[in-house]
Amino acid sequence: MYALADCNNFFASCERVFRPELNGKPVIVLSNNDGCAVARSNEAKALGIPMGAPLFKIRDIVKANNVAVFSGNYALYGEMSARVQAVLREFSPSVEQYSIDEAFLDLTGIKADFDAYAKAISARCWRDTSIPVSVGIAPTKTLAKIASKLCKQYPKLKGGCYMHRPQDIEKVLRKFPVADVWGIGRRSVKKLDVMGVKTAWDYAQLPEETVRKLFALPGWRTRQELRGIPCIGLEDLPQDRQSICVSRSFAHEITQPAQLAEQVANFAEAVVEKLRKQGSLALEMVVFAFTNRFKENAPQAHEARVVVFPEGEADYRKLVPAAVRACQEIYRPGYGYKKAGVVVTKLMSAVSATGSLFADSEAAQRDARLSGAIESINRSFGPGAIRFGVQGSGEVYSTREHQSPHYTTRWEDIPTVKL
Amino acid sequence: MEPQQLFEGSSPEFDFLGEVKAGFPSPAESIREHLDLTSLLVRHRASTFFFRVDGVSMVEADMDEGDILIVDRALEPYNGCRAVCFLDGEFTVKTVEISENGAVLRPANPAYPPIPVGPENNFSVWGVVTWVIKKCTP
Numbered sequence: 023m024y025a026l027a028d029c030n031n032f033f034a035s036c037e038r039v040f041r042p043e044l045n046g047k048p049v050i051v052l053s054n055n056d057g058c059a060v061a062r063s064n065e066a067k068a069l070g071i072p073m074g075a076p077l078f079k080i081r082d083i084v085k086a087n088n089v090a091v092f093s094g095n096y097a098l099y100g101e102m103s104a105r106v107q108a109v110l111r112e113f114s115p116s117v118e119q120y121s122i123d124e125a126f127l128d129l130t131g132i133k134a135d136f137d138a139y140a141k142a143i144s145a146r147c148w149r150d151t152s153i154p155v156s157v158g159i160a161p162t163k164t165l166a167k168i169a170s171k172l173c174k175q176y177p178k179l180k181g182g183c184y185m186h187r188p189q190d191i192e193k194v195l196r197k198f199p200v201a202d203v204w205g206i207g208r209r210s211v212k213k214l215d216v217m218g219v220k221t222a223w224d225y226a227q228l229p230e231e232t233v234r235k236l237f238a239l240p241g242w243r244t245r246q247e248l249r250g251i252p253c254i255g256l257e258d259l260p261q262d263r264q265s266i267c268v269s270r271s272f273a274h275e276i277t278q279p280a281q282l283a284e285q286v287a288n289f290a291e292a293v294v295e296k297l298r299k300q301g302s303l304a305l306e307m308v309v310f311a312f313t314n315r316f317k318e319n320a321p322q323a324h325e326a327r328v329v330v331f332p333e334g335e336a337d338y339r340k341l342v343p344a345a346v347r348a349c350q351e352i353y354r355p356g357y358g359y360k361k362a363g364v365v366v367t368k369l370m371s372a373v374s375a376t377g378s379l380f381a382d383s384e385a386a387q388r389d390a391r392l393s394g395a396i397e398s399i400n401r402s403f404g405p406g407a408i409r410f411g412v413q414g415s416g417e418v419y420s421t422r423e424h425q426s427p428h429y430t431t432r433w434e435d436i437p438t439v440k441l
Numbered sequence: 442m443e444p445q446q447l448f449e450g451s452s453p454e455f456d457f458l459g460e461v462k463a464g465f466p467s468p469a470e471s472i473r474e475h476l477d478l479t480s481l482l483v484r485h486r487a488s489t490f491f492f493r494v495d496g497v498s499m500v501e502a503d504m505d506e507g508d509i510l511i512v513d514r515a516l517e518p519y520n521g522c523r524a525v526c527f528l529d530g531e532f533t534v535k536t537v538e539i540s541e542n543g544a545v546l547r548p549a550n551p552a553y554p555p556i557p558v559g560p561e562n563n564f565s566v567w568g569v570v571t572w573v574i575k576k577c578t579p
Contacts, residue, residue: 042527042532043530105486105488108486108487109487133505148470148514149488149514150487150488150514151488151514152514153566180463226545338555404500429490433491436493438492438494438495438496439494439510439525439532439533440494440531441498441499441533441548
């Protein structure tokens, strides 16, 4: 059994933690330079503010409805994300952080009333962190994702939904658009539309051979998952093109921080290479490291860190140092690391981004050469021997007129309470 | 729950062991223990938050302007707890007296009246205050 815990309108919810008066009011969070709305509370969605709407286009709605507007505060979001993850770990020994606001839990071996369990996870996240979380539990990861979406649609479910009876699954899938199924890419949707496949149920009913022929192994796995047959394990990474992963199991356990950092730097570099090849920018990067879970008496660690790039990023000089820094945060002495990896998720096309990064291929090559030189120096003298001057947070800001304080990460910014 | 680095920077550590410059090896050399203030003050990392005090309504409860409050959302509010409350659009800290008829927020300063809380108020206990950090030097 798997659970998917998805934070509702995560960035907007983070902004409400220390501003409870904004509960029930429309809230939006803007992209870098205060350009577009990248997160919306339910109330903002109800006002008809579309995802990605440029601020200048929605100024009237914002003004007329007194919408609370925030610039992205990624220090706050990252820290709140780590808190939610810590709560989730109390409900399962294996938690896979999928993105800054989503995590899968492997519930294998856990005996519980899963409907109550889902609701309990949601309630605990709310009590401890003040973040509303939708928890779906189902026999496969793909179905768990769908179950968590039901929680958002139906407040009656109290944040938790256990979906397992075949007749319930059928009822839900018959209404669930195939385009919203995890792992079904935009290109597949076009093909499916022509074939008259509109819902998740339609897709699950397609003959196995057809699916294999048209959508290869990943598409077949999604079909099986929709039928309740688990095909995607916890460490398997999402099969859609919305992410790129480079990871490896090590022949020998790594115990030294410098060694682990070196591996992670290599993975990050390989990821950037692929990212640039397909012309994408990454909005998020996940760095993870696991101990050997089959070694029973050894201390276990299964950690991940998310780095957010609000504008999208495909630059070695940004991604590699950020990955190394995340790795340093994950590393704990006394643990033997067996596997590590770097994943970029939430990819967007570089062409649609402002100021195309790939317009200047000479500059891109220069980046690559520079990166290579730095790599070889660090190989000889140890990671971090030479570093990027910009190495810091992986976040680039310019305009952030509406940014909230760094409530949870800077002493001078902690909230004040009037007595 | 596994330990997690939730807060920026490192936590304060106090080493009790001085360095041994010369002479024969200290028997304490291999023992590396320290006191971590976070382990004392923060029981639940995921649910613990910090607030700074502004105002004087709780001076008799030893909460003065500029103090830092450690607040744990994981604790169930109990009768007589001091808590960060959210009342009609604002945060405040008071002693919470819970009874069958509702709650009363009691200040710890005779100059301030108690605040009865009823169903007409938008009220919630945000988190229970577990520690007060007070600076003693200017």
